[in-house]
Amino acid sequence: MGNNLDAITTVFTEFYYFVTVVFMFLIHVGFCMYEVGASRRRNHMHTLMKNTMLIPLVTITFFFFGWWIYWAFPAFPFLGGIASGDNAALAAANAPWSETMGTNLGDRITGVFWAAFLLFSWTAASIVSGSVIERIRSSAFWIHAVLIGSVFWIIDAAWGWHYAGWMVQLLGYHDAYASGVIHAIAGGYALGVLVVLGPRLGKFAADGTPRDIPPHNPWMVTLGLFMIYTGFWGFYAACNVPAISPEVIGGQITGETWTATNIYLAPTSLSAITFNFLMSLSGGLIAAYMISKGDPFWTYSGGLAGLICASAGNDLYHPIQAMFIGAIGAVCAYKLHFWVERKFKIDDAVGAVAVHGYAGFIGLIICGFMLWGAPSSPFEGYATISPWGQFIGAIIMFVVLGFIPAYIVSKILAAFDLLRIPPANELQGLDHHDEAAFQAAVADVQAAEKAAI
Numbered sequence: 184m185g186n187n188l189d190a191i192t193t194v195f196t197e198f199y200y201f202v203t204v205v206f207m208f209l210i211h212v213g214f215c216m217y218e219v220g221a222s223r224r225r226n227h228m229h230t231l232m233k234n235t236m237l238i239p240l241v242t243i244t245f246f247f248f249g250w251w252i253y254w255a256f257p258a259f260p261f262l263g264g265i266a267s268g269d270n271a272a273l274a275a276a277n278a279p280w281s282e283t284m285g286t287n288l289g290d291r292i293t294g295v296f297w298a299a300f301l302l303f304s305w306t307a308a309s310i311v312s313g314s315v316i317e318r319i320r321s322s323a324f325w326i327h328a329v330l331i332g333s334v335f336w337i338i339d340a341a342w343g344w345h346y347a348g349w350m351v352q353l354l355g356y357h358d359a360y361a362s363g364v365i366h367a368i369a370g371g372y373a374l375g376v377l378v379v380l381g382p383r384l385g386k387f388a389a390d391g392t393p394r395d396i397p398p399h400n401p402w403m404v405t406l407g408l409f410m411i412y413t414g415f416w417g418f419y420a421a422c423n424v425p426a427i428s429p430e431v432i433g434g435q436i437t438g439e440t441w442t443a444t445n446i447y448l449a450p451t452s453l454s455a456i457t458f459n460f461l462m463s464l465s466g467g468l469i470a471a472y473m474i475s476k477g478d479p480f481w482t483y484s485g486g487l488a489g490l491i492c493a494s495a496g497n498d499l500y501h502p503i504q505a506m507f508i509g510a511i512g513a514v515c516a517y518k519l520h521f522w523v524e525r526k527f528k529i530d531d532a533v534g535a536v537a538v539h540g541y542a543g544f545i546g547l548i549i550c551g552f553m554l555w556g557a558p559s560s561p562f563e564g565y566a567t568i569s570p571w572g573q574f575i576g577a578i579i580m581f582v583v584l585g586f587i588p589a590y591i592v593s594k595i596l597a598a599f600d601l602l603r604i605p606p607a608n609e610l611q612g613l614d615h616h617d618e619a620a621f622q623a624a625v626a627d628v629q630a631a632e633k634a635a636i
Contacts, residue, residue, distance in 0.1 A: 192426050193291055199425040200295035206417025207302040211238070213410025214309040218316055220403030221533050223396070225612025226317045233321045234312045240325055241304050241332035247279050249304060249333035250297050256341035257348045270347070299421040300340070303365055304332035306418070310369035311589075313533040315376055317383050318609055323593075323602045330592060331372050335584045339368050343576055346448045346560065355559040355566030356576040359445045360422050360456070360494035362546035363580035370540015371585025373531070379593035380602060382530030384609055393524050396532070401479055408483040412464065415490060419456045419497075422446050449561045451498045459505040463493035466509030474517050481534070485513035488538045492516075492546035495573075496554050508549055512542040540581060547577040 215234050222230040241249075255274035259265045276283055283293040308328035315324060343350040344364045350356040358364050387393055398404045424444045442450045467489015468482060475481035492512020493505045500508065520537035523529050531537065551573030559568050566572060596602040604613060 196425055197291040197295055200292070200299050200421065203417045203421035204295060204298045204302055207299070207306075207414050207421060209410045210302065210414030210418065211305050211309060213407040213412075213414060214306075214313065215407070216403050216410060217407030218309075218313045218533065220400040220405075220407060221313065221398045222316050223399050223612075225614055227399075227614060229321065229613035230316050233316075233319075233324050234309060236321070236325060237308045237312065237328040237332065238305060240329055241308055242301060244329050244333040245301050245304050245337075246284070246297075249337045250284075250300065251278050252334070252337045253277075253300065253341045253345065256338055257345040259341075259349070261349045261353065300337070302421075303340075303361070303418070304336060307336040307365050307369040307372075308332040310366070310535050310539045311373045311376060314373040314531045314535040315380055316532045317613065318604055319376075319380060320601060320604055323596050326596070327372070327376060327589065327592065330588065331369060335372065335588055336365060336368050339580055339584045340364050343580070344446055346446070346562070350572075350576055350579070351447060351559050352565050354572035354575055355568045356572055357447075357550060357554060357557075357559045357568045358495045358547065358576070359447070359451075359498040360419055362491055362493075362495035362543040362550070363577055365543075366491045366494070366539040367543035367547065367577060367580040368585040370536045370538075370543060371581035372589040374529070374536045374540060375586040375589025375591075376593050377529050377531060377536070378590060379597050382528060383532070384606060386530045387528055391528065393528075393530075398480060404480060405483060408487065411487060412490075415487075416460055419460055419494075420453060423451060423453065423456070424448065444561075445498045447560045449498070449558070456497060458502040459493065459497040459500055460490065462502040463489050463497060463505040463509030463512075465489075466506035467492070467513040470510035471513040471517060474514050481517055484534055484538050485517060488513045488516035488542040491539060492542040492549065494543075495546045495550035499554055499557060504553060508546065508553070511549065512546055515545050516542045540585070544577045544581050547573045547580070 211234075215231055218230050218234055219227050251274055254277045255265055255270060257270055258268070275281065277293070277297075278284070283290045284297070287293075308331050311327055311331055312324060342348045343356045343358055344361070345351070348356070383396065385394065386396065422445065424446075426443060443452055445451045464486050468486040470489065471485015472482045475485070489509025489512045492515075493500065493508040496508075497505055516534070516537040519541045520531065520534050523536075524531070529536070548570065551568060551570035554568045555570060557568045559565050559572075593602055
């Protein structure tokens, strides 16, 4: 009976993660629609292909080293260093040459669990993609996509989203559905790129006043954001372990009933996250509608900001708390976006830094106050959740692993004139620039053929 139960649990877990990954694919469909809708007509295909090609680039690099980083780095830089103790065996088991990283009937879980994290990687890269549309070179963005998708976000996942991560143990860091682990870091990374990249031509008047560049296709933006909502719901489910027995986590969760857990292996349920997902989304939508005076773009974006702000503690919040925290996140994202735009002349084309970065950062700090003193983990000896632990964690996510690496890499690319499209091509439109290059190549071939004759 025990063997039969184990088999059923394994097959169910495999199917569970497979379905969540399929749902999360809608996040990327939504980002593609959203970015194309937000861009101007002359930049549509460049915008689309820039975001599409991150899929193979991040997938391949995540297979070769991103996944290994998650299992190798939980204790780094403290508690024994890279791949110490039990982490060494786990890192070896998840290296690209391991038997588990391929067709293996003896291991049905690694592939679908790897894919769930991979879709998180795509999301982190796509957040950056939207903020830099219409003026970044595709090659420069793809370098950034690999770095945020297969290096920096997965380092912060190892530190703050792994059940044995040093931030969880020492800081009591709690981020159940990735306010910081994906969203704050991606927002900070996008900001680091934007500071160096500069605004789109014509975004600011001669006196520094920002000009509005509205979405070309509001309907596509709307559908894209609803796709993202749907995929984000699957993302919430993928952040849970669907069925786990008390023995798996050292007997520190007691009782006879098997239970779903959050990413830290603490008990939760799909019922809990369903309440809080919908309530935080609703709080964000209502607040954004009110603060933006019914602006559709910011209403839909505010719903997403509300979700992101509440995500850190949505495994433990009461639904009414989630609703109000979602509203706070939407208002803060809206206000901060326009304040930063006016004050620092930052041109974030889709508000990604605000919706993901600022809302995620604020959500981490709110979580520290709302859940102050609650266990960060079911394991004994871990620090409890606190405002200072969450604040330090937010700084690590947004600044240390987000803004600083992006700024340094962008400065290097800019120094070699590899970051930004030339002004003449930007004015002409990136799609037309590509077409012009193609026509020029065709003319060269035709001229060579005539010379040969």
